[in-house]
Amino acid sequence: MKKAIYPGSFDPVTFGHIDIIERAANLFGEVTVLVSNNPDKNTSFSYDERLSFIKKVTMKYPNVKTDMLDGLLVDYFRDHNADVIIKGLRAMSDFEFEFQQALVNKDLFPKAETVFLCANVSGTFLSSSMVKQVAMFGGDISSFVPQDIINDIYRRVKRKA
Numbered sequence: 001m002k003k004a005i006y007p008g009s010f011d012p013v014t015f016g017h018i019d020i021i022e023r024a025a026n027l028f029g030e031v032t033v034l035v036s037n038n039p040d041k042n043t044s045f046s047y048d049e050r051l052s053f054i055k056k057v058t059m060k061y062p063n064v065k066t067d068m069l070d071g072l073l074v075d076y077f078r079d080h081n082a083d084v085i086i087k088g089l090r091a092m093s094d095f096e097f098e099f100q101q102a103l104v105n106k107d108l109f110p111k112a113e114t115v116f117l118c119a120n121v122s123g124t125f126l127s128s129s130m131v132k133q134v135a136m137f138g139g140d141i142s143s144f145v146p147q148d149i150i151n152d153i154y155r156r157v158k159r160k161a
């Protein structure tokens with residue numbers, strides 16, 4: 001059984017991320033969504049909030065798990081016997097950064113293969129920061145994030161405003 005890990009900040013998770021998770025879960029025996037917990041990175045949602053959103057929206061996939069990433073991705077990869085790192089690609093702008101990351105990871109740990117899944121057409125423009133901006137101004141985010149986390153997102157962006 002091939003084990004995939006899908007790292008990200010998921011601040012918050014969007015339909016774009018969920019599409020990648022679902023497709024990875026169809027391709028690999030097990031997918032672990034790794035929610036980064038980097039205190040230096042300024043996220044809008046706390047680690048616990050981001051993790052609870054991911055847990056809610058992935059509950060229906062029996063082979064999808066969640067975990068925390070608080071160190072080097074390749075260390076997690078090695079320590080948990082993963083087979084592939086999953087990354088989603090929206091546009092050429094994602095490619096340059098992700099390509100560099102993939103090469104660095106391979107250099108640090110040669111078994112660390114990265115598999116890129118292209119965003120679906122409706123996800124190419126979708127990002128967590130765009131969701132937050134729309135929510136902050138009270139816009140409709142129902143086509144960007146699942147229904148069961150919408151109210152939590154509105155509550156949070158209002159608290160910050």
Ligand code: ADP
Nearest residue numbers: 008009010016017087088089119123126127128
């Ligand atoms: P962002 O890049 O929006 O800050 P993350 O760090 O949470 O988001 O991204 C985690 C992974 O998901 C990255 O590989 C990123 O390219 C991918 N991703 C983000 N948004 C989408 C989307 N709409 N469609 C496909 N992949 C995406």
